[in-house]
Structure formats: C-alpha cells, structure tokens
Amino acid sequence: MEQNRPAPRRALSPKERRRRHRIRLVRNWTVFLLSCGAVMAVMTGGILWLLPRAYALIAPPTAFEAREYEGGAETDLSDKRLVLVNANLPLTEEPTPELALADDATGASLEAEAAAAYREMAEAARRDEIELVLTAGYQDAAARQSAYEAAVQSCRESGCSEEEAAVRAATVQPAPEASEYATGYGADILAADSMEKDTGFADTRAYEWLEAYAAEHGFILRWPQERQAATGMVSEPWHWRYVGRDNALAIRASGLSLEEYLALEQTK
Numbered sequence: 001m002e003q004n005r006p007a008p009r010r011a012l013s014p015k016e017r018r019r020r021h022r023i024r025l026v027r028n029w030t031v032f033l034l035s036c037g038a039v040m041a042v043m044t045g046g047i048l049w050l051l052p053r054a055y056a057l058i059a060p061p062t063a064f065e066a067r068e069y070e071g072g073a074e075t076d077l078s079d080k081r082l083v084l085v086n087a088n089l090p091l092t093e094e095p096t097p098e099l100a101l102a103d104d105a106t107g108a109s110l111e112a113e114a115a116a117a118y119r120e121m122a123e124a125a126r127r128d129e130i131e132l133v134l135t136a137g138y139q140d141a142a143a144r145q146s147a148y149e150a151a152v153q154s155c156r157e158s159g160c161s162e163e164e165a166a167v168r169a170a171t172v173q174p175a176p177e178a179s180e181y182a183t184g185y186g187a188d189i190l191a192a193d194s195m196e197k198d199t200g201f202a203d204t205r206a207y208e209w210l211e212a213y214a215a216e217h218g219f220i221l222r223w224p225q226e227r228q229a230a231t232g233m234v235s236e237p238w239h240w241r242y243v244g245r246d247n248a249l250a251i252r253a254s255g256l257s258l259e260e261y262l263a264l265e266q267t268k
Helices: 012-060 112-127 141-157 160-168 199-203 203-215 227-232 246-253 258-266
Strands: 100-101 109-111 132-136 185-189 220-221 239-242
Touching: 012 258, 100 112, 109 112, 112 132, 112 203, 112 220, 112 239, 141 160, 199 203, 203 220, 203 246, 220 246, 227 258, 246 258
Parallel strands: none
Antiparallel strands: 100 109, 132 185, 185 239, 220 239
C-alpha cells in the first residue's frame, strides 16, 4: 500500500521560490496591463465616436453665405419674367401662364420654368437639411378675389371702416388685379418646421438659406422690409418672386426692390 502513495513534493529552495514568484508577478502584471489596454481601447473608441456628435449638439450651425455676384449681361426689360404687377400697374387682362406642378406635397403650381427652378432649389435646400414648402403659387381670379376679401374682412373685424379696410388689406394681400400670383411667378415659401406666415419666419434657418441661395435659383425676396415705401406692401419674408437666375442675382446685388430696379434700368 505504501508503494501507491504519491511521493512527497520536494520543498522548493529559496532561489526557486523567488523565481516562481517573479514569474507569477510578471504574468499578473501582463494580464493587468492587457486588460487596461483593452479598456483604454474601448474608451478611446467611445470618445472618438462621441466627440463629433457632442460637438454637433453644442456648436453653432454653419452659416449660409451668399456667393459674390460678379455681374453679367445687361437686363432685358422685355423679359416676361420681369413683368411688374402691383397697385400702380394692375393687370389689364387675365394672364394664361403655362403651369407645372412645383410642390408634390402641397399641390402648388408655378409657371413651368419657375416650377422647375423651385424643384431644383428645394432639392438643393434638402441637401443642407432644409425642407422648403411651397404653400402658394399660381392663383386664378377667383382665388385671388377670395384671398383679398378675406384680408378685407379681417381688417373690418379689427375695427377698420370699410374704406380703411380696403386700403389696409391691399398692403398685405394685393387686390385681384394687382396680384402677381396671376403670373405664376409669385411663390409663398415656408419650411416644414416653420409653417406660420408671420415675420418670425425671418429668424429661421430656412429663411437664412433662402436669403443666401434663392437668387442662384432665380428667386428674389419680393417685398423686403427696408423697401416697403417702394413696394407699397408690408414685408413678408415668405413671399418670393421668380425672375430668372441672372436677373435675380443682379437685383439682389443692387439691394433694390423689383420696382426700384426696373425703374433704374429704364433710365439707362
């Protein structure tokens, strides 16, 4: 029976114990450092993933800046896209523009060239994460009359006399014969995240984008705040007008309203 017993373990010498201790120590440190390295790698990857997202949340949005206009050909005053319709130059007959659908979501139409330009502009805005919405375009005589009468009624309800109501309404909603919506070139443009027709639209990213780039697509702000004396209309930051790219760039560079720009060109 004694032959089956395991031989007693030989006692380690002090030198062997020190050597085994060093091996164990090296192994433990190796495992520890590898673990630390793995944790650091995960943390670094997480930080690198998080940093740009955190910056995007706290950094101010990229500003939209208009490209400098270098000038172009002389303005052709016979260009039908420059037709001027207002209280001083009312329609003498009902226009019959060739129309095309400009906004699938709202069903709004514009003159065919203007509709194509609007679609291109909306797509360009979408690439900059701006979702434009064409809320109004071409209006026939009945639609223009209805819109004008609604404006008159609103003035009446605010306490205006009949005469005052007609005058005040015409500064915010042109009378049917004085409305360029009949041409198919007038466009009310808002944004998916800002659908109220009020002056607050001028403080939105969508308006900033339009102010910078609409002219490159042929659109101008029709009734600028600082040109009310010339246009006779209350400023509407959502109301734009298609005049063609070259015309739009020249008008924007001039700083004038359409009325003033055309009057100046006629003196040349």
